[in-house]
Amino acid sequence: MKTVLTVISCRFLLFCFMVLSFWLFSPSLVLSEVVPIYAQTCATQSIQTSQNTFNLPCLGSYPAPCNSSGDYLGCDDTSEEIGLSWRFGNTSYYGGVNASYFNSTLTDCTSITSVNLCYKWWGSSSSHTCTVAVDRDSGLSWSTVSPTCENSEPSSLTCVDVTSLEAWTCADFFTTTATTLAKMQALKTGGTGFTIWNFDVLYFNVTYSNFSDGEAPSFANLTAAPANNTAYDLTQIFTFNITWTDNMQVDAVSITFDGINYSTADNSITNMSDVYTFTRVGLAAGEHTYQWFANDSSDNVNQTPLQSSTVALAIPLLNLTLDDNASNLTVQPNSMVNITATLALGEGFLQLLVDELLYQQGTGVLSNLTLFSTIGTFNVTAFAPATENFTDGFTTLFVTTQDMIAPVIQLGVCLPNPSTIGEDVTCNATITDDVQVNTVVVNLTLPDATVVSPLVVNVSDDYLFTYNASQLGNVSVLWIANDSSGNEAQDSSQQYIILAANQSSGSGSSGGGSSGSSSSNLGSDSGPGALRNAPPGTAVIGNQPLPRQSSPSPSPSEGAPTTQQPSATGETTPLTGAAVGQQDAGVTFKKVTLIFLLVALLFFVVSYILRERRVTTKHLYSNKRPQKSMVKNPDVLDKLQGYVSAEILDRLKKGDHLQHKRIDPRDKEFAHHFPETAKELQEKKISVRPKKFDYERLEQVKRDITKENKVISASDMKKLFPETLGRAPKLQQETFILTPRTKEVVAKVGEDDFSKHYILKQPEKLARTEPKQALHTNRKINKTSKDKVLKGLQEVYKIE
Numbered sequence: 001m002k003t004v005l006t007v008i009s010c011r012f013l014l015f016c017f018m019v020l021s022f023w024l025f026s027p028s029l030v031l032s033e034v035v036p037i038y039a040q041t042c043a044t045q046s047i048q049t050s051q052n053t054f055n056l057p058c059l060g061s062y063p064a065p066c067n068s069s070g071d072y073l074g075c076d077d078t079s080e081e082i083g084l085s086w087r088f089g090n091t092s093y094y095g096g097v098n099a100s101y102f103n104s105t106l107t108d109c110t111s112i113t114s115v116n117l118c119y120k121w122w123g124s125s126s127s128h129t130c131t132v133a134v135d136r137d138s139g140l141s142w143s144t145v146s147p148t149c150e151n152s153e154p155s156s157l158t159c160v161d162v163t164s165l166e167a168w169t170c171a172d173f174f175t176t177t178a179t180t181l182a183k184m185q186a187l188k189t190g191g192t193g194f195t196i197w198n199f200d201v202l203y204f205n206v207t208y209s210n211f212s213d214g215e216a217p218s219f220a221n222l223t224a225a226p227a228n229n230t231a232y233d234l235t236q237i238f239t240f241n242i243t244w245t246d247n248m249q250v251d252a253v254s255i256t257f258d259g260i261n262y263s264t265a266d267n268s269i270t271n272m273s274d275v276y277t278f279t280r281v282g283l284a285a286g287e288h289t290y291q292w293f294a295n296d297s298s299d300n301v302n303q304t305p306l307q308s309s310t311v312a313l314a315i316p317l318l319n320l321t322l323d324d325n326a327s328n329l330t331v332q333p334n335s336m337v338n339i340t341a342t343l344a345l346g347e348g349f350l351q352l353l354v355d356e357l358l359y360q361q362g363t364g365v366l367s368n369l370t371l372f373s374t375i376g377t378f379n380v381t382a383f384a385p386a387t388e389n390f391t392d393g394f395t396t397l398f399v400t401t402q403d404m405i406a407p408v409i410q411l412g413v414c415l416p417n418p419s420t421i422g423e424d425v426t427c428n429a430t431i432t433d434d435v436q437v438n439t440v441v442v443n444l445t446l447p448d449a450t451v452v453s454p455l456v457v458n459v460s461d462d463y464l465f466t467y468n469a470s471q472l473g474n475v476s477v478l479w480i481a482n483d484s485s486g487n488e489a490q491d492s493s494q495q496y497i498i499l500a501a502n503q504s505s506g507s508g509s510s511g512g513g514s515s516g517s518s519s520s521n522l523g524s525d526s527g528p529g530a531l532r533n534a535p536p537g538t539a540v541i542g543n544q545p546l547p548r549q550s551s552p553s554p555s556p557s558e559g560a561p562t563t564q565q566p567s568a569t570g571e572t573t574p575l576t577g578a579a580v581g582q583q584d585a586g587v588t589f590k591k592v593t594l595i596f597l598l599v600a601l602l603f604f605v606v607s608y609i610l611r612e613r614r615v616t617t618k619h620l621y622s623n624k625r626p627q628k629s630m631v632k633n634p635d636v637l638d639k640l641q642g643y644v645s646a647e648i649l650d651r652l653k654k655g656d657h658l659q660h661k662r663i664d665p666r667d668k669e670f671a672h673h674f675p676e677t678a679k680e681l682q683e684k685k686i687s688v689r690p691k692k693f694d695y696e697r698l699e700q701v702k703r704d705i706t707k708e709n710k711v712i713s714a715s716d717m718k719k720l721f722p723e724t725l726g727r728a729p730k731l732q733q734e735t736f737i738l739t740p741r742t743k744e745v746v747a748k749v750g751e752d753d754f755s756k757h758y759i760l761k762q763p764e765k766l767a768r769t770e771p772k773q774a775l776h777t778n779r780k781i782n783k784t785s786k787d788k789v790l791k792g793l794q795e796v797y798k799i800e
Contacts, residue, residue, distance in 0.1 A: 032113050035106065037173050037180075037204040038063065038074045039099035046084035047093045047194065051185065052139060054098040062099070073099060073202045076120060076157060080198040085128065085188040095123075096131075096185030097199040100178035108210040109170035111249060111297025116205040117182060118159040122150035123197035127190030135181045136166045142183075149186065157201055167252065167265050169297075173206050180204075213298035217246040221275070222292070224309050232285040232314040232389040240278045242304070246296040250274070257290040285313045285389040313386075316346030316393035320382040330400045333435050334373050337399055341366045341382035348387040355379050372401045375435075375485070403485035407433040412464075414477070414496035419469050425496055428464035433483040437461075441480045447473025447498070469498040 042058035058081050064070030072079040083095030117134055130149040133142040143165035147158065166172075172180045182204070186197050221243040230236065240257075244250050253276045254263035262268035262278060270277050276292075288311070292304040319342040322329040331337060342365050343350045352360040352368055355378050360368050372378060378399045386392040412428035419425045431437055440463050444452045454465040469475070477494040 032207055032209045034205060034207045035103065037101045037103050037206055038071060039203065040102055040178055041100045042073065042081070042097065044081055044083050044097045046095050047086045049091065049093060051094055054096070058097065073199065076201050080200045083186070083197045083199065084194045085123070085186045085197060086194040087127070087188040087190065087192050092187050092189050094185055094187050095195070095197045096183060097202065098181060098183040099202060101180045101182065101204055102173055102175050102178055104174070104176045106174045109174045109208040110213065111209045111251070112168040112170060112173070113207040113209055114161065114163045115168050116159045117145070117162050118157050118201060118203055118205060119184060120154055120157050120201035121184050121197060121199045122153050123186055124195045125149045125151045127188060128195070129187045129189055131185045133183055134162050134165060136168060136172045136179060138179045139181055153198070153200070159205065169251065170208060173204070209297070213248045213296060213300060215247045216300035216302040217244045217250050217294040217296050218302065219244050219292060219294065219304055222304060222307070224307070228310045229312045231312050234282040236282060238280045238283050238309065240290065241275060242292050243275050244294040245274055249297045251295050251297045254293045255290055256293070258288055283311050285311045313391045314389060316384040316390045317344040318342070318382045318384055318393055318395045319344050320380065320395045320397055322380065322397055322399060328398045328400070330402055331372060332405060333375050333401045333403055334371070335401065337370050337372060339368045339370055339380055343384055346384050346390045346393065348385060351383045351385070353381045353383060372399055375401050375403065403435045403483060403487060405434050406487035406489040407431050407437050407481040407483050409479050409481055409489050409491040411479070411491060411494045414494065418497040418499045420499055420501045421469055421472065424466050424468050426464055426466045427477055427494060427496070428462060429479050429494070430461055431463050431481045432461050436484045437481060438484045439482045443478040443480065445476040445478070447471045447475065472498055472500060
């Protein structure tokens with residue numbers, strides 16, 4: 001019996017030891033207790049637009065026992081708190097109750113095991129949104145439960161597990177500070193009027209442990225990514241991981257990063273299977289320090305050693321383009337280059353430099369239109385200074401200015417052409433370059449294939465040379481021009497002809513004499529030949545021309561004179577032009593006399609025609625040197641009508657580039673009206689300028705035409721208004737009476753007062769004496785047409 005008792009006693013002691021050991025080391029045997037936590041304060045809301053405005057006192061007393069005069073929310077009874085929801089127009093209003101919870105009498109809590117919220121309320125199930133929520137942070141971050149809206153009082157309480165909604169601790173319930181809250185609310189979303197809500201029950205059931213744990217959490221697998229000294233990147237994600245474990249339960253984990261605390265409570269740290277993760281984005285360059293902390297439900301705390309993570313400075317990325325190309329550029333001098341710099345990766349400002357001189361700085365895209373006027377190579381650099389996260393950086397391209405355009409040769413004329421042996425010939429050309437003309441050389445290829453290089457003279461881009469002809473035949477002119485960069489241009493299309501002395505078209509003779517009358521007319525300062533020798537600016541209408549300016553005449557070169565040899569057949573050399581050549585011995589005096597008379601007659605006919613033509617073109621003048629007539633005032637263009645074609649005039653008025661060129665004497669309309677003058681202008685390169693009327697003289701003409709019984713001479717009409725030359729139909733349409741000049745008028749052609757050149761006649765007598773005169777030769781000026789005629793003439797030639 002004693003043995004049996006001994007065995008039973010040993011087994012009982014062993015069982016007690018096992019139970020005690022299991023209780024000590026197994027969390028499932030930790031002692032715990034469930035306790036209700038009732039409201040300590042209470043407030044209600046009725047007809048509120050703001051969800052969390054609880055501005056009305058509750059009907060019950062808090063804290064107090066659960067009865068009709070005390071706590072209305074602690075018991076399922078007939079005492080309820082009241083709130084009104086409302087709908088007015090499109091505005092919805094809340095009705096609800098809010099209470100705070102704690103129990104200051106319990107002090108043995110070591111951890112919270114679970115939390116349940118129990119509630120009961122009713123009002124309406126239609127057109128309402130119902131909300132039940134809890135918070136452990138004094139209403140700063142509510143965790144919502146979605147209940148069902150009830151029309152009538154439910155048969156029982158509803159208890160919901162809210163353990164996972166908040167990170168509950170013992171201090172949330174077993175304290176003297178009201179930080180834990182719960183609320184019930186209804187929002188009326190439809191219908192009209194108000195709804196009464198009854199709030200009967202609202203309290204917590206908290207399960208807590210009172211077992212004392214002395215072991216702190218432990219950590220492992222402390223990692224950070226990316227690795228240290230990774231270059232700065234604004235979008236780079238940095239991840240820090242750690243594994244925390246505890247013999248009971250890890251309650252909270254936090255990390256202090258660069259002096260700022262982050263924890264699981266504010267959701268800065270995430271947890272998955274005891275692995276806690278903290279992330280940062282775009283850490284600045286430099287060293288960052290951090291330290292992990294963890295505590296369990298028994299408030300045992302552990303921490304890691306201080307850690308560090310280093311971010312290296314990044315290298316900026318710059319883009320640089322020259323005229324939209326990211327490569328070196330070669331351009332002409334005086335070229336504008338579009339320089340664009342962009343900071344593709346980096347921060348701060350950007351600088352744009354040309355040959356180390358700062359041209360522009362700023363943020364974003366820099367663009368500069370830069371002139372490179374001199375020849376050379378220029379360094380273009382985009383520079384980004386160092387910042388907190390980036391080193392300094394730069395990129396460079398080169399602009400090279402190089403003259404690649406050869407000079408431009410515009411050939412002039414060779415005068416005289418044709419020339420005679422022993423006569424000086426002058427040729428000219430206009431040579432320009434975008435930078436600078438360096439040298440100009442002329443090679444003349446003579447008729448015998450000999451090449452000579454005469455001296456070239458330059459006057460403001462006008463190059464000319466003079467050479468004394470010594471051989472019969474064609475002379476080819478080759479112009480060669482080089483600029484300062486070695487670009488060369490050539491033009492060999494200029495040439496002239498050398499004839500024998502007796503083959504030229506001059507007015508003198510080598511041995512046969514000349515016509516005295518023709519020489520007299522051509523050499524005088526009045527009459528048909530006066531316009532050709534008149535100086536520049538001589539007026540056309542009624543002014544006596546100044547003394548004649550004789551044009552340079554060819555002079556024979558030194559040495560023996562050149563003579564025309566008779567042909568091998570023994571025939572005599574024929575006579576050419578206006579000069580009478582030397583007769584052979586076989587030509588009789590009668591033949592010479594006949595030829596002389598024919599030449600004299602021809603000379604008088606030509607002189608008369610030239611006289612009429614040149615009188616109308618006295619507003620033109622000649623000059624050996626070409627002059628440019630620049631048309632800058634559009635109003636002056638109207639004066640060119642009659643001298644240039646309508647097409648060219650229209651282009652000039654529209655600002656065409658022709659306004660920078662001389663008026664072309666080869667214009668078809670000008671050549672049609674003034675054939676001999678156009679030829680002379682073309683050969684001597686004379687610039688044409690618009691005719692200028694004399695105001696006083698024009699007023700005199702107006703007064704004369706206005707008078708009754710006036711008839712204007714056709715010749716004087718053409719002198720007064722040259723645009724009517726060769727346009728008899730126009731004169732007919734304008735009703736002018738045209739009559740030939742009398743001898744008296746012809747004798748007075750050089751006088752200033754043109755009013756004396758009009759023939760005074762009575763219109764009636766004129767009609768009786770010349771009844772058969774054609775309408776196109778005689779028309780009367782009447783009062784209704786004369787003003788119209790003058791107005792039309794002023795439109796053709798503007799009066800200055």
